[in-house]
Amino acid sequence: MKLLFKKAMIPFTLLLVLILSACTSNEGQSTESTNETSETITYQSENGPVEVPSDPQRVIVLSSFAGNVMALDVNLVGVDAWSKMNPRWEEDLKDVEEVSDENIEKIIELNPDLIIGLSSIQNVDKLSEIAPTVTFTYGKYDYLEQHIEIGKLLNKEEEATAWVEEFKKQTAEVGQQIKEKIGEEATVSVIENFDKQLYVFGDNWGRGTEILYQAMGLNMPEKVKEMALEPGYYALSTEVLPEFAGDYMIISKNPDTDNSFQETETYKNIPAVQNNRVFEVNAKEFYFNDPLTLEFQLEFFENAFLQ
Template sequence: MKKAFLPVVLLLVLIVSACGGNKQEQSSSPSASAAPESSAPASSEAPSQEASAGTVIYESENGPVEIPASPQRIIGLTNAPNIISLDGKLVGVDEWTKKNPLFADKTANVETVSDADLEKIIELDPDLIIAGSWMNNLDKMSEIAPTIVYTWGKLDYLAQQLEIGKLLSKEAETQAWIDDFTSRAKAAGDEIKAKYGENVTVSVFEYDLKDVYVFGNNWARGTEILYQAMGLKMPAKVEQDALEPGYYTLSQEVVPEYAGDFIVLSKNKEGNGAFLDSETWKNIPAVKNNQVIEIDTEASSYSDPTTLEYLLDIFKKGFLGN
């Protein structure tokens, strides 16, 4: 009896050992669903782990969060334009995105919602919420649906878009757009500098009811394109006062001191444009030389692919006529 039993035991041990070896080999292989840490730029070396059927683990800035692999009902309290640019399926957006004319078609049937509207968020039945770290009720939102939090400015505009691409399982598509966009923007910048000189300068101004603002290199209004992607220069006064904080408030009298060879003017429909009829404005060399490029404030207040492509086209025509 014992002699007949031993081979069976050995056979079972061999089978269990082989199965264990297969499991160990599989666990050392990266998952097909990738989502590196949100604080880092593009990387394909830190894939997400598959959590359960239809979900993945996303490494957010607040730690790992289990999210749908293909979310169908997203509430974008922040970064909604980035989501729209990747055809994310939104059911709720912030009021500023809703007002933006570039996204009117995509948000026509999407509800306006804020971090204070918990009842409305529940009614929208989201499977994913994207919020800002400064917002209220983050813990309560996390009880409604998986909630991913981003801190504004922690990532640059391209890294932020790539992070949304990872979140929506569209990392490769997003990286391809980044590579193509930066190449085209740099080429346009090189062409501008070849035409006007390496040291040609540009200022970005905006006005409201009482003040005028000049922007640094990362405050939307196309600043990321002009100063980062195109490599154009800002006047010394702009660099001194606006580069670090992002923007600087001016009195109308000193605007000429901050004006570059070219001016990008963000026109605010709700602002007081009477300043544009003043002699102070009319006597700025860029204004006299017809080197003012106008953009719409409402359509220029984000740095997502849709907005960037829209502004790149305007800038190419404004600087180069093509």
């Protein structure tokens, strides 16, 4: 970076003229995220203000937010492995590289103009030297506020906000229809088998939980509320699964994982199983809570509960 800077140096007098000219031409211009006349905008990140491109063309997402970026029609050049493995995004991401926070050289080669990730990613200092890097702490914003924040970052707050408002209306309508069909007191649980371990989820850990519990206001079983609501998820054994099973069950199922728990007598004797109230989804399609995934989840729930 220093070498490039030295090569780009110009005589001081000319530099001064350029600075004065720039100040004059930019006088009165706003630095708010809605300013589209500037080449950069200032995004107020949780770690302080960050200068980012007003119209990013080569974005890398290192965790969670690929669907948010795609929903706002912004070009991606690199995404995390979880996004890359989503079968629904195979076509959209076929020319997008899989990267991680450890692939510094590969990220340099991709020449990004913006990098986005969770606050848990590594090498933020190195990444920030490559391109403006903005991270988010998971759960600091709810799933809809998060999309609006991504919209602000990408200079598309208006589009993001419009989507959120429309989605709220849709989920409210479908949620009311579902309640009328299954009853106000019916419970729903979301179960996933990952790496030979069963998990049950609270109301903010993807897998459709935000829609079911937050948007639609459906009930989670008391045991789920007790153990999984605050931390977001809870690991359990097959033997205690009936205690966490709702009147309806969403099974987030990874086709690459051993799902033999469904062959046990314990599982087969759960009332939701016996009453044909279990809806299976492909975990790889259901992990996230971005707009593209949320729309897919909403359509699935509408068809599953109301068919």
